[in-house]
Amino acid sequence: MPLVPILGLAVDRFDAEAVVVRLPWQDVALRPGGSVSGPAMMTLSDIALWGAILARVGREPLCVTTDLTFHFLAKPRHADVLAEARVIRLGRTLAIAEATLRSDGQVEPVAHAVGTYALPGRS
Amino acid sequence: MPLVPILGLAVDRFDAEAVVVRLPWQDVALRPGGSVSGPAMMTLSDIALWGAILARVGREPLCVTTDLTFHFLAKPRHADVLAEARVIRLGRTLAIAEATLRSDGQVEPVAHAVGTYALPGRS
Amino acid sequence: MPLVPILGLAVDRFDAEAVVVRLPWQDVALRPGGSVSGPAMMTLSDIALWGAILARVGREPLCVTTDLTFHFLAKPRHADVLAEARVIRLGRTLAIAEATLRSDGQVEPVAHAVGTYALPGRS
Amino acid sequence: MPLVPILGLAVDRFDAEAVVVRLPWQDVALRPGGSVSGPAMMTLSDIALWGAILARVGREPLCVTTDLTFHFLAKPRHADVLAEARVIRLGRTLAIAEATLRSDGQVEPVAHAVGTYALPGRS
Numbered sequence: 318m319p320l321v322p323i324l325g326l327a328v329d330r331f332d333a334e335a336v337v338v339r340l341p342w343q344d345v346a347l348r349p350g351g352s353v354s355g356p357a358m359m360t361l362s363d364i365a366l367w368g369a370i371l372a373r374v375g376r377e378p379l380c381v382t383t384d385l386t387f388h389f390l391a392k393p394r395h396a397d398v399l400a401e402a403r404v405i406r407l408g409r410t411l412a413i414a415e416a417t418l419r420s421d422g423q424v425e426p427v428a429h430a431v432g433t434y435a436l437p438g439r440s
Numbered sequence: 441m442p443l444v445p446i447l448g449l450a451v452d453r454f455d456a457e458a459v460v461v462r463l464p465w466q467d468v469a470l471r472p473g474g475s476v477s478g479p480a481m482m483t484l485s486d487i488a489l490w491g492a493i494l495a496r497v498g499r500e501p502l503c504v505t506t507d508l509t510f511h512f513l514a515k516p517r518h519a520d521v522l523a524e525a526r527v528i529r530l531g532r533t534l535a536i537a538e539a540t541l542r543s544d545g546q547v548e549p550v551a552h553a554v555g556t557y558a559l560p561g562r563s
Numbered sequence: 564m565p566l567v568p569i570l571g572l573a574v575d576r577f578d579a580e581a582v583v584v585r586l587p588w589q590d591v592a593l594r595p596g597g598s599v600s601g602p603a604m605m606t607l608s609d610i611a612l613w614g615a616i617l618a619r620v621g622r623e624p625l626c627v628t629t630d631l632t633f634h635f636l637a638k639p640r641h642a643d644v645l646a647e648a649r650v651i652r653l654g655r656t657l658a659i660a661e662a663t664l665r666s667d668g669q670v671e672p673v674a675h676a677v678g679t680y681a682l683p684g685r686s
Numbered sequence: 687m688p689l690v691p692i693l694g695l696a697v698d699r700f701d702a703e704a705v706v707v708r709l710p711w712q713d714v715a716l717r718p719g720g721s722v723s724g725p726a727m728m729t730l731s732d733i734a735l736w737g738a739i740l741a742r743v744g745r746e747p748l749c750v751t752t753d754l755t756f757h758f759l760a761k762p763r764h765a766d767v768l769a770e771a772r773v774i775r776l777g778r779t780l781a782i783a784e785a786t787l788r789s790d791g792q793v794e795p796v797a798h799a800v801g802t803y804a805l806p807g808r809s
Contacts, residue, residue, distance in 0.1 A: 355486055355508070356486055363479055383512060384782075385482070385509070387507060388659050390652035405636060406672075410804075410806075413636060413753075507630050508585075509755040511774070528759055533683075534681065537799065549775075601751045602729035628758050630757045632755040635751050
């Protein structure tokens with residue numbers, strides 16, 4: 318069963334400058350205390366980063382994740398989590414993007430992600 | 441719905457030297473081609489790294505992920521994925537572990553993960 | 564011989580919101596083509612990230628780097644490199660900061676860094 | 687002035703399985719306490735990872751670092767630091783390697799590095 322339908326991700330924004338993906342609040346806790354799990358936030362981030370690149374290069378079915386680095390910054394609130402992703406480098410065969418995750422309505426980030434995606438179809 | 445029961449992870453080994461967690465082959469593809477998805481491998485890695493630390497420090501409910509870095513190395517086979525995790529530093533308030541992921545029965549790794557976990561209960 | 568005096572780093576800004584450290588253009592090339600080397604940019608980043616945290620917590624001699632992740636985005640110009648660092652999480656025992664590096668006068672970044680620093684003196 | 691001659695790095699091993707680069711003990715401390723600095727260990731790591739890839743692909747002048755992640759595990763001893771690097775994936779246009787750093791004569795690692803290098807000349 319694919320994870321993304323389970324997580325119920327929704328796209329709030331999708332353009333060349335930024336992509337925002339929403340993880341609806343739901344019972345996805347892996348950790349004590351009922352918080353949004355790290356894996357759910359990692360999945361959200363990967364989708365948002367990937368989306369930010371597709372928003373720049375168009376539909377590229379072979380775009381694959383090469384590396385991802387996450388820093389978990391604060392415990393999310395009992396709310397949706399929004400990942401806002403931007404491309405920071407678009408090369409011929411590699412694209413690099415970063416994302417900041419926030420609980421809906423909050424300024425302080427709950428997580429940060431940066432990752433590289435290979436674009437083999439363009440080489 | 442928590443991700444881990446969905447993924448059906450199983451623990452193949454759990455001792456102070458290493459922890460091995462198994463992701464059973466199933467329809468968890470997010471990417472074209474029917475391969476195991478990156479998010480499923482990230483979830484597997486986080487559980488294995490966390491387990492490797494718990495195998496050293498005992499039940500520590502407040503152990504939380506601080507950072508995680510993944511490198512995706514090869515497309516997984518149509519098989520279970522095994523994550524073998526080892527602690528590379530056990531400090532008073534931080535533990536660092538790395539994991540290598542392989543398709544069952546293969547030598548070549550499909551992914552590598554390294555991460556830091558905070559142990560606030562020990563400070 | 565310490566690296567920082569060799570590199571001739573200069574602090575352009577130092578306040579609670581951001582710290583900017585400058586790597587003067589000089590013959591520090593390790594790579595073909597006369598570009599600023601990766602290690603010089605990593606050193607610059609570490610100092611800027613560390614500075615951003617000290618600008619928030621004050622003089623903390625025991626603040627030590629726990630992890631650092633770099634992405635190299637574009638070849639630097641023949642110019643000074645500026646690293647602008649900001650704290651993205653300030654906890655009791657850990658601080659996390661990110662930095663964007665640009666060639667002087669350019670908008671496009673040449674590198675991105677994110678790192679965690681332990682603050683053992685505050686635990 | 688290039689960093690590598692300053693650091694006095696020496697190659698202890700260079701073959702297809704592993705590359706070992708040595709950072710001689712010297713006064714390269716940036717941090718209190720006279721320890722080997724993080725930037726010196728990052729420079730050592732980058733050279734060792736890069737060397738491990740060149741040992742596999744041959745002289746490739748365009749091999750450039752794409753990302754690097756470091757975890758600092760323990761304070762180095764008053765001794766040379768050795769970085770042992772191995773390729774964990776060799777693709778057509780990307781190579782990924784990891785390195786473990788130890789103080790000379792010690793078993794416990796002092797740092798871990800993993801990084802991606804682009805091989806544009808092979809695309």
